[in-house]
Structures are given as structure tokens and as C-alpha cells.
Amino acid sequence: MLLIRLVGGIALAEQGISGLVGGPPILAAAIDVVITGAAILLLVGLWTPIAGIIAAILELWHGLSRSPTANSDDPRTLILLATLAAAAALIGPGAFSVDARLFGLKRIDIRDRRS
Numbered sequence: 569m570l571l572i573r574l575v576g577g578i579a580l581a582e583q584g585i586s587g588l589v590g591g592p593p594i595l596a597a598a599i600d601v602v603i604t605g606a607a608i609l610l611l612v613g614l615w616t617p618i619a620g621i622i623a624a625i626l627e628l629w630h631g632l633s634r635s636p637t638a639n640s641d642d643p644r645t646l647i648l649l650a651t652l653a654a655a656a657a658l659i660g661p662g663a664f665s666v667d668a669r670l671f672g673l674k675r676i677d678i679r680d681r682r683s
Contacts, residue, residue: 570662570663570664572652572655572656572659573610573611573613573616573656573661573662573665574611575652576607576610576623576649576652576653576655576656577607577608577610577611578607578611579607579649579652580603580604580606580607580610580623580627580649580652580653581604581607581608581611583603583627583645583646583649584600584601584603584604584607585600585604587599587600587603588600588601588604599626599630602622602626603623603626603627605619606619606620606622606623606626606653607619607623610623610653610656612665612666613661613662613664613665613666613667613668614661614665614666614667615667616656616657616660616661616665616667617657617658617660618657619653619656619657620653620654620655620656620657620658621653621654621657623649623650623653624650624651624653624654624657625650627646627647627649627650627653628646628647628650630646631643631644631645631646631647631650632647
């Protein structure tokens, strides 16, 4: 899980920060700030499910829309980032995260049907 969080968080942060460099319109800048914030939360493992869902929705919107607010990234890259963010949200923060320190690790035990 740590590797998914690191790869996804770094790629999302790079995409969000690079979108802010060119002086984009206000809506695109706001979306890039939210994506960068979600990427930072994913990197440290804080509010992982919420940050992952927000990043996945925004990246998917960027990838599928042809609006002028979407930067010139390849839509396949944006959809891949959305998939990584959704995977991080569904899997959870993992052992090395702020969420694990604050709330403890959650363990799911699957019992045998016979017992």
C-alpha cells in the first residue's frame, strides 16, 4: 500500500503543481490546488479514503472532459492517476500512515464457513 500511495501521491502532486505554473484560469487553478492537497494527504496517509476519492473524481473529470480548464496532459495519464487514487481509497492507508497512528490498524478476519 505504501508504494501505491507514494507513486500516486507524487504523480498527482506533480500534475497539480505543473498545472499551476502556467497561470491557468481560476477554476483550473482551484482544481489543481485541490488535487495537490489530496496528493499531499495521500503521501502522508491522512484521510486516505477521502483524499483518494476526491483525487480520483477530479482526475477522471480532467481526463474525460474537453473543457478549457483541463490542462494539456494526455487523457490516458489522467485516467491512470484516477485509477491509482481510487485504488488507494479502496485499499486504505496501510501500516505506515498517519491514519494508522491515529486510529490504529483495521484488520479483517475471514472465518471458515464450517466454524
